[in-house]
Amino acid sequence: MQIEIDPNSGFCFGVVRAIELAEHELGQCGKLLCLGDIVHNGAEVQRLEKAGLRTIYADELVAHKGERIMFRAHGEPPTTYAKAQELGMEVIDATCPVVLQLQKKVKKSGETLKTVGGQIVIFGKPDHAEVNGLRGQTDCEVHVVQHKEDLTQIDFRRPIECFSQTTMSAQQYKAITTLIEERMQAALGTTDLPLKVHASTCGQVANRHESLAAFAKQHDAILFVSGQKSSNGKMLYEECRSVNPRTYFTTGTDEIAPEWLEGVEHLGICGATSTPRWLMEAVAQRVANIAKATTPRKA
Ligand code: SF4
Incomplete structure (x- = not known):
C-alpha cells in the first residue's frame, strides 16, 4: 500500500504562532495557563500539557489571581481582558492577527451601524470562541446565523453588515448572504440596499x-x-x-x-x-x- x-x-499560521508562543513561555517558566484549548486537537493539547501548559475555563479565572495566562488564536472579547486585568493576571496574547483585524472591523462597523439603527450579522457557530470574541467587540445589535432558519431573527428593512467566522465555508457564507440580499430586496422593494458583506473567511x-x-x-x-x-x-x-x-x-x-x-x-x-x-x-x-x-x- x-x-x-x-x-x-496541518496547522495554519495562527495556530503555529500560538503554539510557538506557548512553547517559548513554557521554555522560560515551565508553566502557563491557557484559557480554553490552545488548539482543537486533544493530542497536541496533551503534548503541551506535559510541558507545563494548563487549560482553564472562564469560570476558573478568579482562582488564578496574578498568574500568567495565554489567550489563544480564536481571540477573546474585551470583557475577558478586563477580567484578567482586574485579577492582576499577565496576558500572553496569541490572538491570530487575522482574527484581530476582524475584531477591529466588527467594532468599527458596530459604531457606524448603531447611529443608523443597523444590525451586524455574523455567519458562524453561536457557541464558538471566535464568535464570542467578535460579538463582544460591539454593543450594536448582533445576530449570529449558522443556518438559513436563523435568518428569521433579522429585520430586513434595516441596514446590515455581514461578517463570517474565519473558519466557516466561503461557499456557505456566499449562500447565506445571497439569501439576506434577496430578503432585503423583498422587504425594501429596491436593489439599492443598505447591505455590506465583508469577505472574512480565512x-x-x-x-x-x-x-x-x-x-x-x-x-x-x-x-x-x-x-x-x-x-x-x-x-x-x-x-x-x-x-x-x-x-x-x-x-x-x-x-x-x-x-x-x-x-x-x-x-x-x-x-x-x-x-x-x-x-x-x-x-x-x-x-x-x-x-x-x-x-x-x-x-
Ligand atoms: S484566522 Fe483562524 S484559520 Fe486563519 S490563520 Fe488565524 S487561526 Fe488559523
Whole structure:
C-alpha cells in the first residue's frame, strides 16, 4: 500500500504562532495557563500539557489571581481582558492577527451601524470562541446565523453588515448572504440596499478546499485526522467525504479499523488546520504496521 500525507494539511499560521508562543513561555517558566484549548486537537493539547501548559475555563479565572495566562488564536472579547486585568493576571496574547483585524472591523462597523439603527450579522457557530470574541467587540445589535432558519431573527428593512467566522465555508457564507440580499430586496422593494458583506473567511482555510478535494479524489481511501472539537476539521472532513466516500475520521492512531484499509492501494492522510504534522505521521506509521501485519506472507 502506498501512503501519502497531504502536504497542504496541518496547522495554519495562527495556530503555529500560538503554539510557538506557548512553547517559548513554557521554555522560560515551565508553566502557563491557557484559557480554553490552545488548539482543537486533544493530542497536541496533551503534548503541551506535559510541558507545563494548563487549560482553564472562564469560570476558573478568579482562582488564578496574578498568574500568567495565554489567550489563544480564536481571540477573546474585551470583557475577558478586563477580567484578567482586574485579577492582576499577565496576558500572553496569541490572538491570530487575522482574527484581530476582524475584531477591529466588527467594532468599527458596530459604531457606524448603531447611529443608523443597523444590525451586524455574523455567519458562524453561536457557541464558538471566535464568535464570542467578535460579538463582544460591539454593543450594536448582533445576530449570529449558522443556518438559513436563523435568518428569521433579522429585520430586513434595516441596514446590515455581514461578517463570517474565519473558519466557516466561503461557499456557505456566499449562500447565506445571497439569501439576506434577496430578503432585503423583498422587504425594501429596491436593489439599492443598505447591505455590506465583508469577505472574512480565512485564506488559510479557504485555499485548502480545492487542494484537499483534489487530494481526496486521487486516493482509494482517506484517513482524515482531526480533533472532535475542531469546526474546521468537521467541515474539511465532510468536504473530503463528498468527493471520496471512503473517507474515515480519526482523532489519532487508536481508532484506525483494519477494515478501512481493505482493498486500498493508495491511501491519503490529511487533516484540519488544527492537526499537527507529527500526528498525521504517527497515523501513517500505524497504517503501515497494520498493512504489514495483515498482508499474507509469500510462500
Ligand atoms: S484559520 Fe486563519 S484566522 Fe483562524 S487561526 Fe488559523 S490563520 Fe488565524
